[in-house]
Amino acid sequence: MEEQIRKYILDLGVDDIGFACAQDYHSPKSYKITKFLPDAKSIIVLAYKVLSSCESPSTSAAQNGYMDLGVFSRFSSYQISRFLERRYNAKVATIAISYPFEIHDDRKAIADFSHRHAAVAAGLGAFGRHNLVIHPKFGTRVQFTSIITNLALKPSPKSEDFCTHCNLCVENCPARALDEEGKTDVMKCLGNSLPYGLVADIKFEMQRLGSSPAEQQKMLMSAQYGRLRQSAHLGNQYMCFNCLKSCPIGLS
Numbered sequence: 001m002e003e004q005i006r007k008y009i010l011d012l013g014v015d016d017i018g019f020a021c022a023q024d025y026h027s028p029k030s031y032k033i034t035k036f037l038p039d040a041k042s043i044i045v046l047a048y049k050v051l052s053s054c055e056s057p058s059t060s061a062a063q064n065g066y067m068d069l070g071v072f073s074r075f076s077s078y079q080i081s082r083f084l085e086r087r088y089n090a091k092v093a094t095i096a097i098s099y100p101f102e103i104h105d106d107r108k109a110i111a112d113f114s115h116r117h118a119a120v121a122a123g124l125g126a127f128g129r130h131n132l133v134i135h136p137k138f139g140t141r142v143q144f145t146s147i148i149t150n151l152a153l154k155p156s157p158k159s160e161d162f163c164t165h166c167n168l169c170v171e172n173c174p175a176r177a178l179d180e181e182g183k184t185d186v187m188k189c190l191g192n193s194l195p196y197g198l199v200a201d202i203k204f205e206m207q208r209l210g211s212s213p214a215e216q217q218k219m220l221m222s223a224q225y226g227r228l229r230q231s232a233h234l235g236n237q238y239m240c241f242n243c244l245k246s247c248p249i250g251l252s
Contacts, residue, residue: 001088002154008083009046012076015142016047016135018122018156022148025121027114033148036093036113042153043146044080045115045122048073050141055245063237066143070097070235073145081147093148098235115144123156130169130243131184134162139250140243162249172246193240196224196231204228 009017022040054065077094084090101112125133135142170178175192177185231237
């Protein structure tokens with residue numbers, strides 16, 4: 001069964017796949033896996049090589065590269081889930097790259113599910129100094145999605161540690177979010193990488209409410225407002241990929 005599933009997935013164009021036992025998924029901050037599927041037995045983790053355009057000096061080209069990947073990954077997850085349900089009468093829960101996720105006051109900037117921890121459990125890599133997963137072939141230039149299922153699948157062998165601890169990711173982080181080894185300061189990271197995210201949107205609206213009509217009109221015609229609106233409609237616009245781009249692992 002595992003080989004049939006693997007062949008189907010790779011034939012869709014997904015770059016790599018790993019299987020993990022649900023009990024081997026250990027994410028300290030995310031929800032328990034049974035929240036997504038009460039009788040979860042396995043996780044199928046899908047790996048997608050990031051396009052080279054994602055390292056373009058043009059932020060719009062880089063953003064479009066990630067948005068294209070998001071569309072393809074959603075299509076792939078849906079096709080695979082339909083295959084699992086039809087062929088094996090499986091139950092599934094698809095977990096996309098990011099949105100949507102639950103938002104609570106006591107869980108700020110914490111995703112429901114950690115693809116990184118799932119990928120490690122599925123043998124698709126190991127954590128590096130930057131707390132990203134380093135894939136054996138693609139290095140950090142990879143993204144993951146997951147499908148939780150009630151099928152009992154044989155887990156993939158664990159991956160070795162590929163990080164060279166060169167510290168380039170730490171040195172090239174403009175927010176100094178990686179200074180403490182084993183921890184990413186999420187608020188420092190998001191403050192720099194998401195300049196047009198939710199926090200920026202709230203600050204803009206608070207400033208606008210306290211401004212005169214003439215000042216409000218000027219604010220609504222500004223590039224900042226346009227970027228905030230674009231981000232709200234298209235999804236978060238990440239403006240920094242330094243930890244990914246500076247990692248030498250996987251470069252040919």
